Every structure is written in structure tokens, then in C-alpha cells.
Amino acid sequence: MSALSVVPFLSLKDYFLKRYGRRVQKITVALPFTCPNRDGTKARGGCTFCYDGSKPSLLSATVPLRDQIRQGMERARKKYGEDIYFFVYFQSYTNTYGDLETLKKAYDTAIEFEDVVGIDVGTRPDCAPEEVLDLLSDYAEKGYEVWVEFGLQSANFETLKRINRAHGVSDFVDAVLRTKMRPLKVCAHIIVGLPHETREDVIETAKLLASLPIDGVKIHPLHVIKGTVMAKQYERGEFKILTLEEYVSLCADVIEILPQNVVIHRVTGEVDESLLIAPDYCSPKMKNKVLEAVKEELTKRGSFQGSNRKALNR
Ligand code: SF4
Structure with a gap:
């Protein structure tokens, strides 16, 4: 990628196209799991921002997994045609939090489907x-x-405590390093605009990600x-939400720090309007x-993914 690239960062869509030669659609599914941050194993109440295990509002874990996958594929084929591949995305709650047999059954079900x-x-x-x-x-x-x-969300431990993550930055580093000892890919989630965080906090989080062998990042604006x-x-007015301009500027700062091989899975957050308070x-x-807006900001700056080598002392 160079400063003249049309797309100033490596999007998931482009990564998939390059790897598989066609569109790859994620089918999001929900399993009847919970989370150690809700059931008392780590803490109770969950992360302060979490709604129903971060499950998309249209999904229901009571629908059998095979039906969820089948329906998701049908919807995708109607929208994008037959010439697509699929990923099954176990999104809501904590999808490694179950006995091995249950997890294996779920993952096995996902790969039963052709494509x-x-x-x-x-x-x-x-x-x-x-x-x-x-x-x-x-x-x-x-x-x-x-x-x-x-989910890391922030590299600031005080922030993690404030949002009741009930894990530390060290847990994230440990999980990434152990996962990368295997033929697996790691995607990190971060939230930009967390209560009381400064630009320096966001930059520090990006720098931590850049220093680890991660393969992808999801950047979410706080909502x-x-x-x-x-x-x-x-x-109660305890914190403010970023304006779109503020978010876009910070998001561009993060992308400029992430290495060029890191796939940017998303730069937005989407919540059904009936549930969204702000922004x-x-x-x-x-x-x-x-x-x-994020693409435009990078273009306006004349920058692109990985262009801020100075932040990493490189
Ligand atoms: S770890 Fe995930 S599922 Fe659990 S409370 Fe936090 S956001 Fe929700």
C-alpha cells in the first residue's frame, strides 16, 4: 500500500476478495451461552456498555444453530447472488465459554455447510x-x-476497571501470544471514546495493538x-459522547499506527435505532x-494505514 492507494486501509472486504477471489459474507449466529463477566465467575453485571451479551437485536439463541446459519445464507444469497462464500461468526456473549463437547458440536455444525x-x-x-x-x-x-x-477495548487498566471489564491488559497480551502460537488469526476489538479517555489513551491502545502479532482490528465508536x-x-451526565468529527479524527489516528498487514474489520458500530441512545x-x-468520513479524513491528511511510523519509533 502506498500514499497513492485508493483505499487508505486494508478492509475486511478487500482482504477476503484478495484471498478467495469473491465476496465472503459473515453469517452472525447466537448460541445459548453466557459470559463469565455476568454469571459471577469473574464479575456480575457485565461490561457497562453491554446489552444482552452484545447480541444483534434480530438474533435469537433459541433458534437452532443450523436454522440460523441456513437463514443467514439465504438472506445473503438473495442480496449478493450465488457466487459467495461464508464465515460463521459466533458473536454474542463468550463463545469459548462452555464445555469442550458443546463447543465442538457448535463449530462442527458451522462447517457442515458447503461454501x-x-x-x-x-x-x-x-x-x-x-x-x-x-x-x-x-x-x-x-x-x-x-x-x-x-475484546480489549482499551489499553488503559483504569478504563477497564471503570467499564467493569473484569480483565486486565496482561490477559489480552497473554491470550494473543498463546493464540498466535497456533495457526489461528486474532482480531482485537477496541472502543474509541470511552468515558474519561484522552487522545493519548487511544494512541496508547493503538500502539499496543501494533506491537503484538495480531491480524485484525475492529474499531468501534463508543455508543x-x-x-x-x-x-x-x-x-446522569457523567461523560460525553464524541461528535462524528472527533471520532473520525481519532479513528484515523489509530489506523495510521496499525501495520499495513492488519485487516481493519470495521470502523463503525451499528445499533438498532429502537435501542440506541447516542450517538x-x-x-x-x-x-x-x-x-x-474515515477514508476522507485519511485522504485529506495524505496518510494511510501504517503511515505513522514515528509513533512506533520505527
Ligand atoms: S465480555 Fe462481552 S458478553 Fe461479557 S459482559 Fe462484556 S461485552 Fe458483554
Whole structure:
């Protein structure tokens, strides 16, 4: 990639196109799991921003997994045609938090379907036991592409305590390093605009990611969802939400620090309007506007993914 590249960062769509020669669509599914940050194993109440295990509002874990996958594929084929591959994305709650047999059954179900080329498993960095990573490696060794998504959110431990993550930065580093000892890909989730964070905090988080052998990043703007602890804090005026311009500027700062081989899975957050309190740019209809604004910001700066080598002392 150079300063003249049309797209100033490596998007997931482009990565998939290059690797598979066609569109790859993620089918998001929900399993009847919970989370150690909700059931008392680590803490209770969950992360302050979390609504129902971060499950998309249209998904229901009561629908059998095979039906969820089948329905997701049908919807995608209607929209994008027959010439597509699929990833099954285990998104809600903590998808490595179960007994090995249950997890194996779920992952096995995902690869039963023709045209599924990979699985994507969302979890917490303190919930990646060796035997689960080994199980996931078996699928990678069979030729599937396997991503493990770890929520870090911030490299500031005070922030992690404030948002009740109930894990530390060290848990994240440990999980990444152990996962990367296997043929697995790691995607890190971060949130930009967390309460009381400064630009320096965001930069520090980006620098931590850049120093680790991660393969992908999801960058989310902080958004407030009805019914969460954070919603009450927001209504009490305890913190402010970034404007679109502020978010776009910080997001561009992060991208400039991330190495060019890191796939940027997303730069937006989408929440159903019936659940979203703020900001309005996290409503689904604003998704493309945010994406375009981030691209424009980088272009305006004459910068691109990985261009800020100075931040990394390189
Ligand atoms: S770790 Fe994930 S599922 Fe658990 S409370 Fe936090 S955001 Fe929700």
C-alpha cells in the first residue's frame, strides 16, 4: 500500500476478495451461552456498555444453530447472488465459554455447510483455555480460516476497571501470544471514546495493538444502548459522547499506527435505532457515512494505514 492507494486501509472486504477471489459474507449466529463477566465467575453485571451479551437485536439463541446459519445464507444469497462464500461468526456473549463437547458440536455444525470457508469466534481474553485454542486449531488444520476475536477495548487498566471489564491488559497480551502460537488469526476489538479517555489513551491502545502479532482490528465508536449501566451514567451526565468529527479524527489516528498487514474489520458500530441512545452516527443508516468520513479524513491528511511510523519509533 502506498500514499497513492485508493483505499487508505486494508478492509475486511478487500482482504477476503484478495484471498478467495469473491465476496465472503459473515453469517452472525447466537448460541445459548453466557459470559463469565455476568454469571459471577469473574464479575456480575457485565461490561457497562453491554446489552444482552452484545447480541444483534434480530438474533435469537433459541433458534437452532443450523436454522440460523441456513437463514443467514439465504438472506445473503438473495442480496449478493450465488457466487459467495461464508464465515460463521459466533458473536454474542463468550463463545469459548462452555464445555469442550458443546463447543465442538457448535463449530462442527458451522462447517457442515458447503461454501463455509471459515469460522470466527468472539470471546474475552481471559477465556481462551489451551484446550479450546487446540480445538479451534483443528479446524484451521483442516483448511478452514479461523479467527478468534478478543475484546480489549482499551489499553488503559483504569478504563477497564471503570467499564467493569473484569480483565486486565496482561490477559489480552497473554491470550494473543498463546493464540498466535497456533495457526489461528486474532482480531482485537477496541472502543474509541470511552468515558474519561484522552487522545493519548487511544494512541496508547493503538500502539499496543501494533506491537503484538495480531491480524485484525475492529474499531468501534463508543455508543450508548438503552438498558445498560452506561445508559444511566450517560443520562446522569457523567461523560460525553464524541461528535462524528472527533471520532473520525481519532479513528484515523489509530489506523495510521496499525501495520499495513492488519485487516481493519470495521470502523463503525451499528445499533438498532429502537435501542440506541447516542450517538446518531451509530444507527445502521449512517454506517457508510462513517466509513466514507474515515477514508476522507485519511485522504485529506495524505496518510494511510501504517503511515505513522514515528509513533512506533520505527
Ligand atoms: S465480555 Fe462481552 S458478553 Fe461479557 S459482559 Fe462484556 S461485552 Fe458483554
